[in-house]
Amino acid sequence: MPKLVDPAARRLEVVDAVFRVVVRDGLAQASLRNVADEAGLNIGSVRHYFAGHQELMLFAMRSMLDRVSHRLARHIEEAPDLATASGAERRAVMDGLLCELLPLDDVRRAEVTVFVEFMTAARTDSALGDLAREAAEGSRGLITRILYRLSARGDLRPGLDPDTEAVRLWGLIDGLCLNSVLHPDLLSPDACVTALRGHLAQITTDSDADGHSTRGR
Amino acid sequence: MPKLVDPAARRLEVVDAVFRVVVRDGLAQASLRNVADEAGLNIGSVRHYFAGHQELMLFAMRSMLDRVSHRLARHIEEAPDLATASGAERRAVMDGLLCELLPLDDVRRAEVTVFVEFMTAARTDSALGDLAREAAEGSRGLITRILYRLSARGDLRPGLDPDTEAVRLWGLIDGLCLNSVLHPDLLSPDACVTALRGHLAQITTDSDADGHSTRGR
DNA sequence: TTCTTTTTATCACGGGCGTGATACATTGGT
DNA sequence: ACCAATGTATCACGCCCGTGATAAAAAGAA
Structure with missing residues (x-):
């Protein structure tokens, strides 16, 4: 029972x-x-x-971050094997993964809203500081790793530095999230993905590693 | 007296x-x-x-936005005449203008911090809502106008849509601002400008409109 | 000076907050 | 049945808040 x-x-x-x-x-x-x-x-x-208000807030913030992590992890598990994937497939995986971070539906919009609230609060609330730092390092690290993999496979446009591109992509995603949450009528989910896709298209090569041209979209 | x-x-x-x-x-x-x-x-x-707490907050937020506007306006006044400027000069003006939005020194860092606090608060504080919307439309509109000018002069890379590029640049700048303010030890001012410069270099042509090639770097 | 306006300084009220302490109710095992 | 543990429900205290009301002080004009 x-x-x-x-x-x-x-x-x-x-x-x-x-x-x-x-x-x-x-x-x-x-x-x-x-x-x-x-x-x-x-x-x-x-x-x-x-135990008290602070523990509740801490636990809530941790839960929110765990939820995002698990969603991303699930997405990664379901991804096709990158070793055997074509260039276009690899880029599609990255696209899907990064789109998972954007507030494209109500669930993720709520999640991102909570994320923004806790992160900004953590600036002046020392109890949340460690968690915020950890989260920031995590998201930035994830993006950095993705770009390094892309670079290693030749999917990153030549001449681009993975580290500075990571900073750029990190900022872009967070900025899109922020603006989408703060001004939903000025930045629709569609506009978000369009902006992100445009960015990815610019920093990646649009030909397959095997040489098949996949120009256009 | x-x-x-x-x-x-x-x-x-x-x-x-x-x-x-x-x-x-x-x-x-x-x-x-x-x-x-x-x-x-x-x-x-x-x-x-x-009159009360609400009026103080409203006036403070308005003052903060005015301060930013005036700084940008001063920057625009001091800019060389765009009509007679070379392509490189035009891009330098844009670079300087957009860098003005980033928290690169203590003054701007404080300003951006206040900006973020008020903007996020405005999401749930209806008294600040109108001002926040106005500010968001203003910043987005400014960036959009800049990109349209660039496009008209041929400084924007062919094939790029000024509107979606505006969304992207808007998000990037706000994201850099946010991350720089929330995680100063993870995103230095230098890294900010590097990311922004890298972005501008990618969306603009690096040749003069008069035809002088300035390729490479 | 005297009078009016502006500025500074307090007091008191009601309300929301986190929290300690405590009582009551319910559960599950013996 | 009994009991200990778990869960629910209140009360009270001190703190900080915005705000109305009011007094006291300072300044400027007559």
């Missing part, structure tokens, strides 16, 4: 409530009382599962 | 205090009391010059 309440599940319910409050009203409104109301719980219950 | 206190100057002093608090502790800490303390004033004095 299953226990009536699964503590881990409860914590996740509370975290989901945190996310909803953050998306709707901003991180500043994510007080214990507001979160408890949003979760349909009593504040006492919330406090039973989290 | 000058009046002992100039109301307009006082308001600016208070706004400066707001900016210092926002940069140091975040927008959430910019309460009337904290701001008054930072300005070395009594909370009563602050309230004498501002």
Whole structure:
């Protein structure tokens, strides 16, 4: 017989409530009382599962980052074997992976919104600082690794430095995310992917490594 | 004989205090009391010059945006006449103008920090919403206009659409700003300009419009 | 001077916050 | 049945907040 309440599940319910409050009203409104109301719980219950406000915020931020990581990991697992893929296929994989970071649907839009809120809050909240740094290094590192792989296979346009291209792509993606979340009517999801695709098209070669020309789109 | 206190100057002093608090502790800490303390004033004095907290925040945000606008306007005034400029000169002007938006020194870093704080807050604070939208349209519009001019003079690489390039450049700049402000140790000012220059080099032709080839670097 | 306006300084109120402490209810094992 | 552990629900305290009201001080004009 299953226990009536699964503590881990409860914590996740509370975290989901945190996310909803953050998306709707901003991180500043994510007080214990507001979160408890949003979760349909009593504040006492919330406090039973989290030592205090700070631990809740920390756990929520960590959960958000884990969620993104897992989504990316799943995407990587499902990717075809890069060793046997053609140049076009390799570029498609990269395209799909990076698009996964953009707020293209409601789920990812909410996630990116929460991401932005926590990251900006971490600038002045030392409790979140370590996690923010870790996340930033992770995303930047991932993009850097992708570009190095591209470069190693000759998919990166000659003359381009993978490191500075990583900075550029990192900034572009974060900028698209930010503007899309802050000004959804000025930057539609379609415009986001168009901008990203345009960028990728410019920094990658558009011919197959085997020599087959795949010009145009 | 000058009046002992100039109301307009006082308001600016208070706004400066707001900016210092926002940069140091975040927008959430910019309460009337904290701001008054930072300005070395009594909370009563602050309230004498501002109707309330909301008006202060609105005025501070507007001041910040005006400051950026004026800096850009000054930069444009000092620019050489584009009609008689060579292609390289035109690209240098654009380079300088866009670099003005990046947090390359302490002054601009503080400004961008305040910008990010207010813009993200505006997402859920309806009082700041209009201003934020105006600012976003302004920055995006400026970049769009620049690229259209470039395109008209043939400085933009053939095959590139000024509008989607504007989205891309807009996102890149905002992303560099964001990452530089949130993770200064992961993205130095130098890395910012390198990334931006690399981008501009890729979307512009590197030959003069008069036909002189300046290929290579 | 006297009077009016401007500026500075306090007080008090209601409200939201995190949190410690505590009581009550429910559960699951013995 | 009993009990210990777990989960729920409140209360109270101190803190900070924005704000209305009001007093006190300073400045400038008559």
